[in-house]
Amino acid sequence: MGLMAGKRGIVFGVANELSIAWGIAQQLHAAGATLAFTYLNEALEKRVRPLAESVDADLILPCDLSRDEDIDQVFAEVEKQWGSLDFVVHAVAFANRDDLKNPFSQTRRENFLLAMDISAYTLVAVTRGAAPLMKQGGSIVTLTYLGSQRAVPSYNVMGVAKAALEASTRYLAAELGERGIRVNALSAGPIKTLASSAVSGMKEKLKMMDERAPLRRTVSQDEVGKSALYLLSDLASGVTGEVHYVDAGFNFVVA
Numbered sequence: 543m544g545l546m547a548g549k550r551g552i553v554f555g556v557a558n559e560l561s562i563a564w565g566i567a568q569q570l571h572a573a574g575a576t577l578a579f580t581y582l583n584e585a586l587e588k589r590v591r592p593l594a595e596s597v598d599a600d601l602i603l604p605c606d607l608s609r610d611e612d613i614d615q616v617f618a619e620v621e622k623q624w625g626s627l628d629f630v631v632h633a634v635a636f637a638n639r640d641d642l643k644n645p646f647s648q649t650r651r652e653n654f655l656l657a658m659d660i661s662a663y664t665l666v667a668v669t670r671g672a673a674p675l676m677k678q679g680g681s682i683v684t685l686t687y688l689g690s691q692r693a694v695p696s697y698n699v700m701g702v703a704k705a706a707l708e709a710s711t712r713y714l715a716a717e718l719g720e721r722g723i724r725v726n727a728l729s730a731g732p733i734k735t736l737a738s739s740a741v742s743g744m745k746e747k748l749k750m751m752d753e754r755a756p757l758r759r760t761v762s763q764d765e766v767g768k769s770a771l772y773l774l775s776d777l778a779s780g781v782t783g784e785v786h787y788v789d790a791g792f793n794f795v796v797a
């Protein structure tokens with residue numbers, strides 16, 4: 543029997559086979575979890591559906607997290623099909639590409655709000671939908687990055703959104719702890735994905751990991767997946783409101 547046998551959860555944020563959410567989903571599947579997946583739009587459905595089917599997904603649903611009605615529909619469907627829910631993976635972020643390259647002070651109001659909406663607020667919205675279904679308690683994990691704590695070149699508005707995401711993690715954890723619902727953030731090292739390709743200077747960030755991270759490399763999707771598996775499973779039953787680093791130790795060295 544796997545660590546996640548008998549547990550059911552939703553994974554938000556698979557775009558393709560490089561997605562961190564996919565690394566997490568594979569670990570969850572290997573540990574015996576039953577999974578639901580969402581995809582952002584029809585173009586991504588073509589990529590997500592075969593991946594989801596390869597891990598025997600129970601549900602594959604459309605969901606643009608900027609739309610409250612989409613979020614409502616996802617949880618209505620989960621309630622109808624499953625009746626309850628054990629865990630959620632929130633691995634979603636978006637910012638305008640120019641804002642991940644230009645000087646931070648040039649960020650326009652609507653782009654700032656867009657990054658905050660998709661990259662931070664959606665954790666609140668997803669948790670609000672999930673919590674009533676977590677009748678026996680549950681675990682929610684979101685993905686963050688060190689740019690929330692340090693001024694990382696080019697990360698800009700996304701760093702501000704990740705700071706809000708980490709604070710949201712703590713407030714949600716404080717609210718939901720008495721219902722046995724844990725909320726944690728995983729701060730991953732830089733990994734080549736669709737989203738990270740929008741951040742200017744990714745190559746330099748990866749080179750810096752090889753040179754300066756204690757493990758002299760960055761981490762893989764599988765390694766982030768294993769840390770997520772820990773936080774989503776009963777192994778982390780006493781852990782909530784934490785930012786857990788899975789970044790080859792980079793966060794604590796003097797760069």
Ligand code: NAD
Nearest residue numbers: 555556557561562607634635685687732733735736737738
């Ligand atoms: P990715 O591009 O594979 O995943 C980002 C996902 O966000 C995609 O699936 C995309 O469809 C989804 N998304 C964007 N807007 C959405 C919306 N409106 N509604 C629903 N979904 C939407 O890239 P990734 O690197 O795997 O990113 C996953 C998470 O990991 C993000 O929160 C990212 O900030 C975080 N993260 C990434 C790195 C890295 O270096 N790749 C490091 C630390 C944290």
